[in-house]
Amino acid sequence: MSASQIPNLNTFRRGAGRGRLRGRGGHEGPGSTSRGQKDRVVQGTDNDASVSRLSAVGLGYLEDPFASALTPPGQETRRLPIINRGTYVRTTAIDQLVARFLGSTTDSDPSWKQKRKQIISLGAGSDTRVFRLLTSPSPPNIVYHEIDFAVNNAAKIKAIRGTPLLQRALGHREDIAISDVGDALHSPVYHIHPVDLRTLANRAGDTTDVPSVKDPVGQLRETLDVTLPTLILSECCLVYLSPDEAAGVVRYFTETLFPPSNPKSETLGLVLYEPIRPEDAFGRTMVANLATRGIQLQTLHEYASLEAQRKRLRQQGFDGGQAAADVDFLWERWVSEEEKERVAGLEMLDEIEEWKLLAQHYCVAWGWREGCDRFDGWRALEGQSVEG
Amino acid sequence: MSDLDRAIAQLRACRLIPESQVRELCYKARELLIEEGNVVCVDAPVTVCGDIHGQFHDLMELFRVGGDVPDTNYLFMGDFVDRGFYSLESFLLLLCLKVRYPDRITLIRGNHESRQITTVYGFYDECIRKYGSANVWRYCCEVFDYLALGALVLGASAELEPTGPVYNDTALSTNDDNELETEVLNSKGDVTMSTYRPRQRTSLDNGSVSPTRDQVPLRTGAPGTGASGSGAGSYGSRTGAVLCVHGGLSPLIDTVDKIRLIDRKQEVPHEGAMCDLLWSDPDEIDGWGLSPRGAGFLFGADIVKQFNYKNDLSLIARAHQLVMEGYKEMFDGGIVTVWSAPNYCYRCGNVAAILELGEDASNGGTVTRSNGDYGRSNGILSSAVDKPPLRSPGRRYRVFEAAAQDTRGMPAKKPVADYFL
Numbered sequence: 001m002s003a004s005q006i007p008n009l010n011t012f013r014r015g016a017g018r019g020r021l022r023g024r025g026g027h028e029g030p031g032s033t034s035r036g037q038k039d040r041v042v043q044g045t046d047n048d049a050s051v052s053r054l055s056a057v058g059l060g061y062l063e064d065p066f067a068s069a070l071t072p073p074g075q076e077t078r079r080l081p082i083i084n085r086g087t088y089v090r091t092t093a094i095d096q097l098v099a100r101f102l103g104s105t106t107d108s109d110p111s112w113k114q115k116r117k118q119i120i121s122l123g124a125g126s127d128t129r130v131f132r133l134l135t136s137p138s139p140p141n142i143v144y145h146e147i148d149f150a151v152n153n154a155a156k157i158k159a160i161r162g163t164p165l166l167q168r169a170l171g172h173r174e175d176i177a178i179s180d181v182g183d184a185l186h187s188p189v190y191h192i193h194p195v196d197l198r199t200l201a202n203r204a205g206d207t208t209d210v211p212s213v214k215d216p217v218g219q220l221r222e223t224l225d226v227t228l229p230t231l232i233l234s235e236c237c238l239v240y241l242s243p244d245e246a247a248g249v250v251r252y253f254t255e256t257l258f259p260p261s262n263p264k265s266e267t268l269g270l271v272l273y274e275p276i277r278p279e280d281a282f283g284r285t286m287v288a289n290l291a292t293r294g295i296q297l298q299t300l301h302e303y304a305s306l307e308a309q310r311k312r313l314r315q316q317g318f319d320g321g322q323a324a325a326d327v328d329f330l331w332e333r334w335v336s337e338e339e340k341e342r343v344a345g346l347e348m349l350d351e352i353e354e355w356k357l358l359a360q361h362y363c364v365a366w367g368w369r370e371g372c373d374r375f376d377g378w379r380a381l382e383g384q385s386v387e388g
Numbered sequence: 389m390s391d392l393d394r395a396i397a398q399l400r401a402c403r404l405i406p407e408s409q410v411r412e413l414c415y416k417a418r419e420l421l422i423e424e425g426n427v428v429c430v431d432a433p434v435t436v437c438g439d440i441h442g443q444f445h446d447l448m449e450l451f452r453v454g455g456d457v458p459d460t461n462y463l464f465m466g467d468f469v470d471r472g473f474y475s476l477e478s479f480l481l482l483l484c485l486k487v488r489y490p491d492r493i494t495l496i497r498g499n500h501e502s503r504q505i506t507t508v509y510g511f512y513d514e515c516i517r518k519y520g521s522a523n524v525w526r527y528c529c530e531v532f533d534y535l536a537l538g539a540l541v542l543g544a545s546a547e548l549e550p551t552g553p554v555y556n557d558t559a560l561s562t563n564d565d566n567e568l569e570t571e572v573l574n575s576k577g578d579v580t581m582s583t584y585r586p587r588q589r590t591s592l593d594n595g596s597v598s599p600t601r602d603q604v605p606l607r608t609g610a611p612g613t614g615a616s617g618s619g620a621g622s623y624g625s626r627t628g629a630v631l632c633v634h635g636g637l638s639p640l641i642d643t644v645d646k647i648r649l650i651d652r653k654q655e656v657p658h659e660g661a662m663c664d665l666l667w668s669d670p671d672e673i674d675g676w677g678l679s680p681r682g683a684g685f686l687f688g689a690d691i692v693k694q695f696n697y698k699n700d701l702s703l704i705a706r707a708h709q710l711v712m713e714g715y716k717e718m719f720d721g722g723i724v725t726v727w728s729a730p731n732y733c734y735r736c737g738n739v740a741a742i743l744e745l746g747e748d749a750s751n752g753g754t755v756t757r758s759n760g761d762y763g764r765s766n767g768i769l770s771s772a773v774d775k776p777p778l779r780s781p782g783r784r785y786r787v788f789e790a791a792a793q794d795t796r797g798m799p800a801k802k803p804v805a806d807y808f809l
Contacts (some may be wrong), residue, residue: 045809046809049809054808080509081508083806083808086808108790236808245520275807284737285731289807348504348681348682349681350499352681352709353709354710354733357710358735374431
């Protein structure tokens with residue numbers, strides 16, 4: 001536990017320091033609704049993720065030159081070894097799914113690799129993936145969309161404005177357009193959309209509703225290319241919505257924007273990263289602890305197991321294939337022995353039992369729908385068939 | 389009221405004592421600990437506890453469930469600090485109790501009682517935050533260097549006195565042919581599980597009953613002690629000693645005496661016997677294996693059987709590994725893990741346990757103390773003669789949950805456990 005997290009007993013004696021939320025941003029006044037407060041807590045979870053990423057980068061788990069620029073200043077904290085290892089496994093596993101989707105692995109089909117592709121990251125917040133992709137030695141031919149609350153976007157766009165390193169990754173400055181209030185960004189390869197995902201859920205299935213281009217949802221529709229192979233990423237995002245809303249968001253993409261009936265429809269993939277197994281002792285404690293921080297994982301009980309996640313993908317239209325694995329499995333099976341040795345050498349991890357417990361309560365699930373061109377990139381990946 | 393008693397009262401209330409008093413306390417503790425051998429001998433009855441990890445309020449719950457010091461004789465198997473938010477309060481209280489009641493509380497070293505580990509896992513940061521400098525951390529680390537590496541519990545009874553009404557009985561109800569071997573109690577004192585074993589006739593029983601097995605003349609006195617002579621350890625109630633160590637065994641250690649030869653007054657090394665004792669884990673393997681922790685080894689049932697047999701031990705009690713049920717017996721009861729930090733790190737959802745070993749009253753309550761040189765009496769013969777199997781001590785596990793946060797004077801701000809969000 002880092003020093004900043006250890007309560008100072010003296011503050012308790014004076015009765016101070018109570019009920020502080022860890023969220024940042026948000027400009028609502030004291031009269032704001034409880035929904036607004038809940039939203040701010042969810043928005044604040046992005047901060048949590050970026051601090052964890054910076055910790056893992058600082059210790060050498062991950063290479064990410066953009067982590068520091070996208071973490072709020074003064075928040076640097078050394079996370080515990082198990083948290084660092086979890087951040088590492090989560091990031092590298094999704095990196096691998098993305099790389100295979102883009103066809104940038106050595107065993108990829110060359111004709112698939114050449115195709116231009118599209119990535120849509122839900123609740124992306126301060127995620128650095130787009131910058132890492134655009135600055136990789138052989139940058140993939142992609143267009144990258146991020147969708148998040150305006151307040152989270154504003155923080156990210158502010159960081160981009162203030163950091164030449166981030167700007168350079170996006171190409172020519174004159175190609176980048178930023179909205180007046182600074183919550184939307186558009187460039188030929190990168191878009192940041194200030195959209196509350198719940199509004200997409202409400203519009204799902206309504207094909208007659210074509211919003212104006214000035215509306216952020218309209219901008220989203222306008223800038224998405226529905227003829228490209230598209231990957232949707234939800235890293236700990238949909239889990240905060242109600243089950244209906246989460247399903248509605250997915251349906252907005254699978255049916256409204258990318259209907260399978262479209263003769264030009266291409267491969268549509270979804271990668272989820274979420275907690276699972278809320279029913280055992282660790283899971284119950286996790287739910288209770290997060291509740292005290294005001295965080296509700298609303299779909300957790302709905303998609304409580306790997307099997308439930310696969311079924312969800314199947315039912316929500318990803319009928320080409322579905323697979324899932326918990327983080328413990330991904331560490332054991334997806335990380336090479338040399339890499340395991342390197343990572344294990346970074347910090348002494350004296351929490352083997354706790355690591356297993358923690359890692360078995362997070363999973364990555366992935367599923368895809370075939371388009372007019374066959375997509376084989378994920379077939380070789382090993383999922384977890386037996387519940388851990 | 390002495391300064392020490394005042395300090396104890398203050399720490400019990402989860403309030404820290406001044407730095408100058410910590411310095412004095414650590415000095416006194418070191419003077420005491422330097423006199424202890426690497427393996428401390430402790431007489432039953434004793435309550436054996438596992439990792440605490442700075443969970444102060446749960447330590448208070450442990451004392452509530454297990455009885456207070458000095459009424460209850462305690463043996464803590466290390467890992468007092470790190471991870472929890474109150475390592476200082478927890479360790480300093482235990483240290484005060486050690487100085488105040490040296491014969492009623494035994495502290496042995498865990499792998500977290502080390503400079504290197506405490507800088508990663510929180511104790512160092514806590515010292516800086518609460519005292520404003522690293523002085524107290526340094527005083528504590530100097531004490532860590534003097535903590536014993538293990539303990540030998542002598543004179544534990546093979547049979548438990550039943551606590552009370554039994555629920556969920558796993559064996560037949562008590563009768564003359566069965567004796568109570570283990571009992572599990574919840575924090576209210578209700579028995580939730582019991583196991584029995586066939587009663588063994590002792591030479592004190594009615595002579596018409598033939599012994600259940602051939603009697604072999606006994607070479608040793610109290611088991612595990614290496615004491616010779618015929619004065620103690622009547623056949624039948626003969627239980628082996630219980631070796632308590634934080635982690636486990638080492639390929640470099642085949643006798644308890646070899647532990648006694650270690651020069652322990654140092655930082656925990658990265659390898660070697662001392663490191664292994666604090667880092668190793670039992671595992672379902674044959675022989676020795678590499679530890680995923682990067683220090684110590686994994687050891688299998690065969691290693692435990694050989695070690696226990698050679699050293700006249702009936703049980704190894706160790707801590708070091710989180711077990712969700714609070715305790716876990718392995719290898720036919722040859723080794724047990726005791727874990728005493730409920731809801732570890734405020735996150736794991738586990739229960740905790742302490743292990744009570746009762747006193748064997750059958751030989752008048754006297755126990756031969758170790759003379760520290762095992763096997764001197766009859767080294768050659770001992771390997772030739774098959775020793776009768778030892779009876780394991782009766783084991784009473786008290787299982788308890790994390791202290792309710794709002795009812796026991798805990799701060800209103802709950803500790804924040806990390807998750808991936």
